[in-house]
């Protein structure tokens with residue numbers, strides 16, 4: 001992760017000090033800690049009628065060339081579910097409808113240190129599957145044929161969706 005070096009309020013050089021129970025970035029000019037927070041992102045487990053799961057092949061770092069769930073960073077002013085569905089459209093050409101929230105969990109990021117990852121399930125969608133933004137390929141995989149999913153949070157959401165599917169089929 002790149003360490004932040006300058007205060008985003010005044011541009012002074014910042015340093016780390018122990019404050020309020022942890023090591024924090026601090027601006028001596030502003031006399032203020034520079035609080036850092038997880039970056040919100042969302043992803044989708046999209047399942048077709050045959051139980052296959054949609055994965056995209058990443059065309060950008062991190063994990064370029066790896067497979068993951070459709071998703072990305074939430075933009076200013078977006079609802080988390082809107083953001084996830086926008087990413088789905090951009091990366092795969094599909095327009096989806098959220099079935100349910102799978103969960104919210106902490107993710108690790110080489111760029112931002114910590115992510116807040118929101119996972120949804122989509123069971124109904126329209127459109128023609130075509131790889132778009134940030135994706136070299138987009139395909140549905142039957143669980144036994146699935147390549148390794150590169151992000152821990154995405155793997156956990158796939159397991160959670162599988163568990164729900166099993167309960168549903170019982």
Ligand SMILES: [Zn+2]
Nearest residue numbers: 007010027030
């Ligand atoms: Zn400052």
